[in-house]
Amino acid sequence: MSLNTILGAIELGLLFSIMSFGIYITFKVLDFPDLTVDGSFTAGAVTSAVLSIAGHPYLAILAGTLVSCFAGMVTGFLHTKMKVNYILAGILTMTGLYSINLKIAGGTPNLSLFNVSTIFTEFHELLTSIGLPSQVLERSNLILLLLIVIACMLVLNLFFKTQMGLALRATGNNEEMVRASSINTDAMKITGLALANAFVGLCAAIYTQHQTFYDISQGIGMMVVALTSIIIGETVFGKRTVLNSLVSIVLGAMIYRLLLSFALAQGMDPNDWKLLCASLVAIVISIPTIKLFIEKRRKRARRYGGK
Amino acid sequence: MLELKDISITFNENTVNEKKALQHISLTVNDGDFITIIGSNGAGKSTLLNCISGSYEIDEGQIILNGKHMEYMKEYNRAKKIGRLFQDPLKGTAPDMSIEENLELAYRRGNEQNSLYHRFFKIGLTKAERKLMKEKVSLLGLDLESRFASKVGLLSGGQRQALTLMMATINTPDLLLLDEHTAALDPKTAKQVMEITDQLIKDEKITTIMITHNIAQALHYGNRLIMMNEGKILYEFSNEEKAKLTIEDVMKLYQQKSHNDFSDSMLLD
Ligand SMILES: Nc1ncnc2c1ncn2[C@@H]1O[C@H](COP(=O)(O)OP(=O)(O)O)[C@@H](O)[C@H]1O
Ligand SMILES: [Mg+2]
Numbered sequence: 379m380s381l382n383t384i385l386g387a388i389e390l391g392l393l394f395s396i397m398s399f400g401i402y403i404t405f406k407v408l409d410f411p412d413l414t415v416d417g418s419f420t421a422g423a424v425t426s427a428v429l430s431i432a433g434h435p436y437l438a439i440l441a442g443t444l445v446s447c448f449a450g451m452v453t454g455f456l457h458t459k460m461k462v463n464y465i466l467a468g469i470l471t472m473t474g475l476y477s478i479n480l481k482i483a484g485g486t487p488n489l490s491l492f493n494v495s496t497i498f499t500e501f502h503e504l505l506t507s508i509g510l511p512s513q514v515l516e517r518s519n520l521i522l523l524l525l526i527v528i529a530c531m532l533v534l535n536l537f538f539k540t541q542m543g544l545a546l547r548a549t550g551n552n553e554e555m556v557r558a559s560s561i562n563t564d565a566m567k568i569t570g571l572a573l574a575n576a577f578v579g580l581c582a583a584i585y586t587q588h589q590t591f592y593d594i595s596q597g598i599g600m601m602v603v604a605l606t607s608i609i610i611g612e613t614v615f616g617k618r619t620v621l622n623s624l625v626s627i628v629l630g631a632m633i634y635r636l637l638l639s640f641a642l643a644q645g646m647d648p649n650d651w652k653l654l655c656a657s658l659v660a661i662v663i664s665i666p667t668i669k670l671f672i673e674k675r676r677k678r679a680r681r682y683g684g685k
Numbered sequence: 686m687l688e689l690k691d692i693s694i695t696f697n698e699n700t701v702n703e704k705k706a707l708q709h710i711s712l713t714v715n716d717g718d719f720i721t722i723i724g725s726n727g728a729g730k731s732t733l734l735n736c737i738s739g740s741y742e743i744d745e746g747q748i749i750l751n752g753k754h755m756e757y758m759k760e761y762n763r764a765k766k767i768g769r770l771f772q773d774p775l776k777g778t779a780p781d782m783s784i785e786e787n788l789e790l791a792y793r794r795g796n797e798q799n800s801l802y803h804r805f806f807k808i809g810l811t812k813a814e815r816k817l818m819k820e821k822v823s824l825l826g827l828d829l830e831s832r833f834a835s836k837v838g839l840l841s842g843g844q845r846q847a848l849t850l851m852m853a854t855i856n857t858p859d860l861l862l863l864d865e866h867t868a869a870l871d872p873k874t875a876k877q878v879m880e881i882t883d884q885l886i887k888d889e890k891i892t893t894i895m896i897t898h899n900i901a902q903a904l905h906y907g908n909r910l911i912m913m914n915e916g917k918i919l920y921e922f923s924n925e926e927k928a929k930l931t932i933e934d935v936m937k938l939y940q941q942k943s944h945n946d947f948s949d950s951m952l953l954d
Pocket of ligand 1: 725730733
């Protein structure tokens with residue numbers, strides 16, 4: 379792999395770690411497998427695309443974030459207040475979003491952001507104007523993403539230490555205890571889903587500007603991608619503290635992209651990649667059960683063996 | 686003061702599984718009272734506490750805590766005034782969070798300084814607050830204060846139950862509800878946790894209702910004793926009456942009234 383491929387993979391890894399932060403909040407912190415994300419990713423992307431084309435690159439990012447955030451709230455409302463099963467609540471929101479996304483795009487399934495000003499072009503101009511050398515300018519996208527990801531990490535790490543953050547973590551950890559300590563767990567779940575999907579939307583809004591392209595199918599399978607990279611990150615780099623988890627997530631997302639680039643460079647069919655990821659997630663999640671099974675087998679062998 | 690006026694609750698009404706779990710219970714708990722409740726399995730003891738705390742909504746009657754009606758108050762709102770412990774020592778704490786984080790969560794609960802600032806921007810405990818927490822926790826005598834950053838999941842059942850007790854009382858609650866909170870611990874730890882509980886209740890003068898299946902415990906602790914059966918209060922003893930009671934008296938009384946054998950569900954030690 380060339381240096382360019384590696385740096386490109388790292389750049390995408392940084393970008394998608396923003397999404398992983400969101401998935402981390404729902405899947406890991408809240409213990410709420412949220413299926414809204416495939417839809418809310420696309421919602422963030424299309425909102426960003428439309429507003430970028432209209433000439434508002436910053437507003438595009440903000441609006442993309444908020445639209446997804448709202449989608450998360452809808453799922454939270456359906457689950458906590460209307461008592462819809464959480465899987466179904468996510469699927470309902472995701473399905474509804476499909477029509478909304480089409481409407482936002484004005485009925486077309488894809489949009490091009492060619493020659494449109496984005497946060498990346500703006501940042502590049504900024505760096506140019508302060509007269510940085512071309513080797514740096516070449517990497518302006520990478521630098522901007524690095525700054526954004528570091529900012530997200532700092533904010534999240536602090537957030538998880540506030541009352542709200544502690545209550546959110548406790549809700550996923552021991553809901554009954556949280557209710558007994560006078561915290562409204564329904565409100566916590568809705569907040570968590572809103573926050574998680576805000577990160578998903580932020581990632582999608584940036585992604586569209588980065589790719590200078592929007593497509594209605596952009597969100598499909600995104601959740602598994604994020605989950606895979608979280609699992610890689612936590613397995614390799616640990617999850618002792620919140621900060622440790624956040625760093626692991628970023629590194630995991632990078633490794634994921636590097637592995638993908640490597641596999642493609644080796645001539646792997648890109649369509650096989652998803653199967654590989656899904657299998658990996660399934661296997662890692664099954665490990666505790668498999669361990670238990672092996673242990674039982676061993677015990678039985680010890681008891682009846684040797685006869 | 687807690688007033689229960691004629692409260693009733695029926696589960697699975699109009700089905701074959703209909704269960705009148707509480708039938709017209711009336712009870713006044715004065716400030717500083719420490720009431721112990723005994724009764725066989727299924728007597729409705731846990732249901733009574735669940736109704737007070739808001740886990741269950743009562744069908745009839747009134748629940749008034751310090752002059753405030755609570756029948757329609759949400760569970761998490763009642764929790765501002767009510768501390769609870771359950772039999773399962775794992776229920777009261779968040780295992781993946783540190784001792785300090787668990788305590789912090791409990792400390793801010795019901796603490797009136799619950800402004801937006803405190804909720805979203807206040808990070809961690811101040812030095813003074815941490816010192817206060819450590820002092821309080823050191824009262825437990827379990828050396829938890831030196832392990833403030835450890836995850837609670839690493840603690841033993843007894844340690845977790847003691848920590849839960851600390852969390853439930855760190856802001857002195859108007860009412861403390863204990864549902865067989867030492868029953869799942871080994872005898873030695875159970876005794877230790879019960880002693881700590883009694884000391885805390887005395888020191889802070891916390892109004893308390895405690896369910897126990899250990900008659901000796903029920904006679905030894907508290908200033909009032911209640912005996913329940915089939916959703917009703919069978920007997921009530923004042924402090925003086927309770928002081929004269931023996932385990933045998935309790936068994937006899939119970940058998941007369943309920944035609945039930947007590948010993949299968951009760952511990953006599
Ligand atoms: N949520 C519930 N749904 C249906 N029945 C219940 C429920 N909670 C308690 N009961 C029934 O009410 C009766 C009293 O239970 P409980 O209060 O737990 O008894 P105990 O005195 O042993 O604590 C039992 O018959 C129990 O099966
Ligand atoms: Mg019970």
